[in-house]
Amino acid sequence: MEKRVSEAVIRRLPRYYRYLKMLQGMGVERISSKSLGEIMETTASQIRQDFNCFGGFGQQGYGYHVGELKNRIAEIIGLNKGYQIIVVGAGNIGQALAGYRAFLQEGYEITALFDNDPHVVGGSVGDIPVLPMDDLERFIQRNRVDIAILTVPEQHAKAAAQLLCDAGIRAIWNFAPVDITLENLVCENVQLTDGLMALTYKLNAANGQ
Amino acid sequence: MEKRVSEAVIRRLPRYYRYLKMLQGMGVERISSKSLGEIMETTASQIRQDFNCFGGFGQQGYGYHVGELKNRIAEIIGLNKGYQIIVVGAGNIGQALAGYRAFLQEGYEITALFDNDPHVVGGSVGDIPVLPMDDLERFIQRNRVDIAILTVPEQHAKAAAQLLCDAGIRAIWNFAPVDITLENLVCENVQLTDGLMALTYKLNAANGQ
DNA sequence: TAGATTGTTAATCGATTAACAATC
DNA sequence: TAGATTGTTAATCGATTAACAATC
Numbered sequence: 001m002e003k004r005v006s007e008a009v010i011r012r013l014p015r016y017y018r019y020l021k022m023l024q025g026m027g028v029e030r031i032s033s034k035s036l037g038e039i040m041e042t043t044a045s046q047i048r049q050d051f052n053c054f055g056g057f058g059q060q061g062y063g064y065h066v067g068e069l070k071n072r073i074a075e076i077i078g079l080n081k082g083y084q085i086i087v088v089g090a091g092n093i094g095q096a097l098a099g100y101r102a103f104l105q106e107g108y109e110i111t112a113l114f115d116n117d118p119h120v121v122g123g124s125v126g127d128i129p130v131l132p133m134d135d136l137e138r139f140i141q142r143n144r145v146d147i148a149i150l151t152v153p154e155q156h157a158k159a160a161a162q163l164l165c166d167a168g169i170r171a172i173w174n175f176a177p178v179d180i181t182l183e184n185l186v187c188e189n190v191q192l193t194d195g196l197m198a199l200t201y202k203l204n205a206a207n208g209q
Numbered sequence: 210m211e212k213r214v215s216e217a218v219i220r221r222l223p224r225y226y227r228y229l230k231m232l233q234g235m236g237v238e239r240i241s242s243k244s245l246g247e248i249m250e251t252t253a254s255q256i257r258q259d260f261n262c263f264g265g266f267g268q269q270g271y272g273y274h275v276g277e278l279k280n281r282i283a284e285i286i287g288l289n290k291g292y293q294i295i296v297v298g299a300g301n302i303g304q305a306l307a308g309y310r311a312f313l314q315e316g317y318e319i320t321a322l323f324d325n326d327p328h329v330v331g332g333s334v335g336d337i338p339v340l341p342m343d344d345l346e347r348f349i350q351r352n353r354v355d356i357a358i359l360t361v362p363e364q365h366a367k368a369a370a371q372l373l374c375d376a377g378i379r380a381i382w383n384f385a386p387v388d389i390t391l392e393n394l395v396c397e398n399v400q401l402t403d404g405l406m407a408l409t410y411k412l413n414a415a416n417g418q
Numbered sequence: 419t420a421g422a423t424t425g426t427t428a429a430t431c432g433a434t435t436a437a438c439a440a441t442c
Numbered sequence: 443t444a445g446a447t448t449g450t451t452a453a454t455c456g457a458t459t460a461a462c463a464a465t466c
Contacts, residue, residue, distance in 0.1 A: 103405065188404050198397060
């Protein structure tokens with residue numbers, strides 16, 4: 001039933017969700033691909049093609065029902081299921097992500113942080129305990145963990161990812177500046193520094209370098 | 210001389226830089242596009258095409274000199290220039306980014322954070338002072354600021370971006386979950402939540418949803 | 419019914435990959 | 443010189459855009 005979904009489409013799904021949520025919050029009940037395209041600065045064609053990967057949720061002559069479409073996309077992404085997340089590496093970024101409210105609202109719950117530093121182990125970030133790395137494997141075995149956020153220093157990232165994979169984790173959101181690719185595992189490599197450098201390139205290009 | 214550089218190529222430049230730095234650190238002096246492609250899990254063709262946007266830096270029959278190639282790419286990105294950065298919004302993420310060491314190593318210096326919360330204003334993050342938002346415009350006028358990191362709450366993001374743009378900022382690295390697009394300004398919208406959702410989709414797709 | 423807008427097929431465009439002459 | 447590997451042109455592939463019949 002579903003066609004093959006390209007990486008480009010997958011990346012646009014959360015953005016559709018975000019705009020539909022905003023429109024719903026504004027009280028908009030129906031929208032055409034044309035209007036949505038204007039708001040999102042994309043083409044109506046692209047929107048209809050994208051939705052068509054998952055079947056038609058519109059009505060000819062009417063357009064799309066905002067609330068229903070939003071719910072359908074949430075379901076496609078899998079937001080209805082709820083997820084338990086651990087953060088591996090309780091440094092600056094790890095702690096910041098653990099305290100980020102927006103995730104909670106979409107059904108993501110962070111249950112524990114892990115670190116080796118005795119200054120943070122035993123403490124907590126908000127209500128979330130910081131546990132020693134030695135407990136990581138056992139924790140995963142005894143608790144449901146759907147996703148691991150990886151925020152350890154660069155030199156430990158590959159080993160930590162392997163450990164997580166061996167322990168049965170099937171999704172890693174990696175913030176270390178290395179590319180993680182492992183079998184039987186999906187991984188999103190964020191590469192913050194790469195993003196800053198891409199911005200830097202564009203800044204210089206815009207200044208007629 | 211330079212061809213039009215596509216978004217896809219721009220996004221790959223920092224990754225080339227990262228791998229070349231690693232190879233240099235390992236003492237590798239020369240490399241062919243074939244070997245580099247194997248290491249980076251891409252094709253030799255793509256590597257040669259990408260470099261060719263900026264002119265040829267290789268030598269037939271030999272390959273590329275790692276150190277020289279790394280320096281050329283650093284120069285293309287603009288890493289040789291050094292950048293002064295401010296962080297607007299001193300919450301979790303803002304403070305974490307202000308304390309992130311990796312930026313410093315590449316010539317990025319964070320000079321100030323800005324916030325409205327009296328609990329943080331007047332304090333500092335590491336050595337970096339947290340100043341009141343009211344001082345933002347004046348600070349930009351009196352100090353060199355090349356890039357602004359935007360980490361304010363969603364509802365204030367658009368207004369803060371406009372303020373920065375009006376004050377003369379030409380590059381924004383935006384972490385708020387809204388799309389910023391302004392005239393005369395380059396912007397990198399990070400969209401952390403979108404990334405987590407893309408990962409979620411893939412996790413479910415992998416589990417034979 | 420007539421107008422609007424979808425779902426879907428066809429055309430276009432751009433990016434990736436392959437091929438190969440140039441040359442170190 | 444012969445082998446290796448680039449720079450660059452040509453072929454392929456996939457994604458985006460346009461077009462239009464179907465239909466609410």
